[in-house]
Amino acid sequence: VANVLTYVLHYQGQFNKNSLGAVSEGHARAQEIGGECHALVLGGDDLTDELCQSLGAYGATKVFRAKGPEGLAQPVVDAMAKVIGENGHSYALFGGGLLGFEIGAGLAARMRGGVTMEVINVRAEDGKLVAERPILQDSKVSVSRYKDLGIIIGRINAFETRTVDGGSADVVDVDVDYSAWSNQAEMIQRGEQRGADVDIEGADILVAGGRGLGKPEGFQLAEDLATAFGGNSAVAATRAVVDAGWYPYAAQIGQTGKTVSPKLYLAAGISGAIQHKVGMQSSENIVAINKDANAPIFEFSDLGVVGDLNKILPKLTEAIKAKKGS
Amino acid sequence: LKICVLVKEVPDAAVEKRIDPSTGRLDRSGEKNLNPYDTHAIEAAMQIREGGAVEVDEIVAVTMGPESATRALHKAVSLGADRSVQLTDDALAGSDVAATGYALSKALEKEAPDLVLLGQQSDDGECYTIGAVVADHLKMPSLTQVIKMDVQDGGLRCERQAEYGYDTVQISLPAVISVGDAINEPRYPSLKAIMGARKKPLENVSISDVGIDASEVGEDGSQVNCGDFHDPEAKPPGQIIEDEDTDETVDKIVAWLEERKLI
Numbered sequence: 001v002a003n004v005l006t007y008v009l010h011y012q013g014q015f016n017k018n019s020l021g022a023v024s025e026g027h028a029r030a031q032e033i034g035g036e037c038h039a040l041v042l043g044g045d046d047l048t049d050e051l052c053q054s055l056g057a058y059g060a061t062k063v064f065r066a067k068g069p070e071g072l073a074q075p076v077v078d079a080m081a082k083v084i085g086e087n088g089h090s091y092a093l094f095g096g097g098l099l100g101f102e103i104g105a106g107l108a109a110r111m112r113g114g115v116t117m118e119v120i121n122v123r124a125e126d127g128k129l130v131a132e133r134p135i136l137q138d139s140k141v142s143v144s145r146y147k148d149l150g151i152i153i154g155r156i157n158a159f160e161t162r163t164v165d166g167g168s169a170d171v172v173d174v175d176v177d178y179s180a181w182s183n184q185a186e187m188i189q190r191g192e193q194r195g196a197d198v199d200i201e202g203a204d205i206l207v208a209g210g211r212g213l214g215k216p217e218g219f220q221l222a223e224d225l226a227t228a229f230g231g232n233s234a235v236a237a238t239r240a241v242v243d244a245g246w247y248p249y250a251a252q253i254g255q256t257g258k259t260v261s262p263k264l265y266l267a268a269g270i271s272g273a274i275q276h277k278v279g280m281q282s283s284e285n286i287v288a289i290n291k292d293a294n295a296p297i298f299e300f301s302d303l304g305v306v307g308d309l310n311k312i313l314p315k316l317t318e319a320i321k322a323k324k325g326s
Numbered sequence: 327l328k329i330c331v332l333v334k335e336v337p338d339a340a341v342e343k344r345i346d347p348s349t350g351r352l353d354r355s356g357e358k359n360l361n362p363y364d365t366h367a368i369e370a371a372m373q374i375r376e377g378g379a380v381e382v383d384e385i386v387a388v389t390m391g392p393e394s395a396t397r398a399l400h401k402a403v404s405l406g407a408d409r410s411v412q413l414t415d416d417a418l419a420g421s422d423v424a425a426t427g428y429a430l431s432k433a434l435e436k437e438a439p440d441l442v443l444l445g446q447q448s449d450d451g452e453c454y455t456i457g458a459v460v461a462d463h464l465k466m467p468s469l470t471q472v473i474k475m476d477v478q479d480g481g482l483r484c485e486r487q488a489e490y491g492y493d494t495v496q497i498s499l500p501a502v503i504s505v506g507d508a509i510n511e512p513r514y515p516s517l518k519a520i521m522g523a524r525k526k527p528l529e530n531v532s533i534s535d536v537g538i539d540a541s542e543v544g545e546d547g548s549q550v551n552c553g554d555f556h557d558p559e560a561k562p563p564g565q566i567i568e569d570e571d572t573d574e575t576v577d578k579i580v581a582w583l584e585e586r587k588l589i
Binding site: 009011016071072073074077097098099101102103104105106108109110112113114115116117134135136138139140141142143144145146147148149150179180181182184185186187188189190191192193194205229239240242243244249256263264285286287293298299300301302303304305306307308311312315316319320323324 | 345422423424427428454455456457458459460461462463465466467468469470471473483486487488489490491492493494495496497498501506507508542548549550551552553554555556557558561563564565566567568569572573575576577579580582583584586588589
């Protein structure tokens with residue numbers, strides 16, 4: 001039997017969308033190799049029977065529930081190692097996200113498994129699962145095959161969330177003896193929101209700014225342009241400028257931020273790192289303005305403008321205002 | 327406090343990267359440089375040393391790689407490391423992430439650091455993961471993608487961005503921390519430091535020197551096999567405008583947007 005164990009992250013009583021995608025994917029692939037998909041959850045009293053059972057709707061037949069500290073990777077490694085050790089899962093599967101990378105890598109060390117990260121596709125081949133992963137700035141795809149335990153960490157948004165007629169999952173409580181080093185990290189504060197609470201997910205037009213805007217005040221150019229577009233438009237930002245405190249976290253696109261697919265995504269001064277790309281690549285139209293002709297963003301934009309945004313953005317704003325006024 | 331900084335040589339960003347069809351591995355020939363993310367880790371070590379909250383006895387740069395990786399170590403030393411250790415052995419070629427992390431952990435074990443720092447990702451391939459592998463072998467607490475780190479309460483108070491916002495985590499030492507590029511602005515080495523880097527001690531170690539089990543490294547010791555390299559489904563390349571006359575450029579952008587009914 002080749003069963004798949006997925007880790008399902010939760011926060012404030014809600015499961016993470018990428019984790020649910022991993023359960024759906026695990027269910028679909030496990031069926032192809034004659035196995036089942038199980039889930040592991042770890043946390044406190046908010047992991048109620050009802051909540052855990054609800055993972056059955058995404059295809060999990062069994063949910064292992066461990067009590068422990070939330071939001072840290074190493075306790076989950078301990079719990080998954082125990083569950084896999086006792087139940088002999090063939091694969092561990094993670095949706096995108098930071099914890100998945102850490103847990104998967106820790107598990108590979110602990111269980112001597114093979115690990116692949118940034119996976120965009122999993123498929124069955126001769127009764128085994130193989131994982132496809134883009135490499136070299138997404139210019140090539142490499143295929144991973146595993147000798148024994150396969151640890152597959154998806155790229156964010158790679159696995160679609162699908163419901164099945166699975167009914168409710170069995171919930172099994174697991175007692176975990178956490179390793180000493182797992183207890184040497186303590187969450188002091190989790191999920192702090194920095195900056196204003198802005199809504200970008202519903203916008204039809206997003207003007208996104210990156211480090212190329214030069215300084216925090218550079219965002220004024222992006223805001224002016226968004227205002228000129230009018231209607232349902234907003235300003236978004238990259239992780240680099242959010243970490244630097246130039247713009248609110250709530251406006252961040254990418255791996256640890258929001259995923260958006262507006263009608264128009266206009267990227268100003270954004271190089272287009274993979275971590276950003278995964279949050280906006282399904283936008284209907286992508287326009288990029290960047291002074292570096294070699295910026296990766298030009299590889300996946302529909303219209304690329306190589307030039308100085310300090311010159312282009314103000315004139316573009318005026319031109320759009322004029323069109324709107326006419 | 328003894329700090330080890332894991333560094334790695336990567337192909338220079340300006341050089342086009344490719345897969346060597348004969349080996350199926352990344353072609354690592356050509357211009358190399360110190361992984362840019364690692365310079366942030368060295369800078370973080372220097373800031374702990376200069377911060378004065380704790381006495382730093384030594385900063386040691388550690389790498390695994392072929393002879394050419396010496397250059398990355400020289401760069402690391404020019405940025406502030408006191409000496410360096412290079413783990414080189416033909417048996418290591420073809421190691422996957424888990425095997426690489428295991429090998430590095432053995433080299434680190436010999437150094438017995440209080441803190442291991444590394445860059446959160448490398449420019450040439452594996453991301454986010456090596457720190458967690460190393461930490462599990464060393465039985466140390468670990469955190470990746472840290473953007474703020476202060477010596478506090480006998481340990482480190484770390485901040486990072488995770489799935490739901492910013493997390494603050496208190497970690498006891500010894501620990502393994504990977505840092506993001508937002509943590510600091512690495513300094514430029516002085517000419518004197520660059521010239522002096524070659525004179526700082528550089529120790530070469532083989533797998534037997536640090537007690538690495540040869541059956542757990544290299545291609546045979548790796549648990550994942552990567553191959554079947556192929557092109558991704560590519561979307562057709564977009565239109566490119568080089569801005570020469572900005573009024574003209576803006577007219578073209580507006581026309582493009584109008585065509586798609588976006589204005």
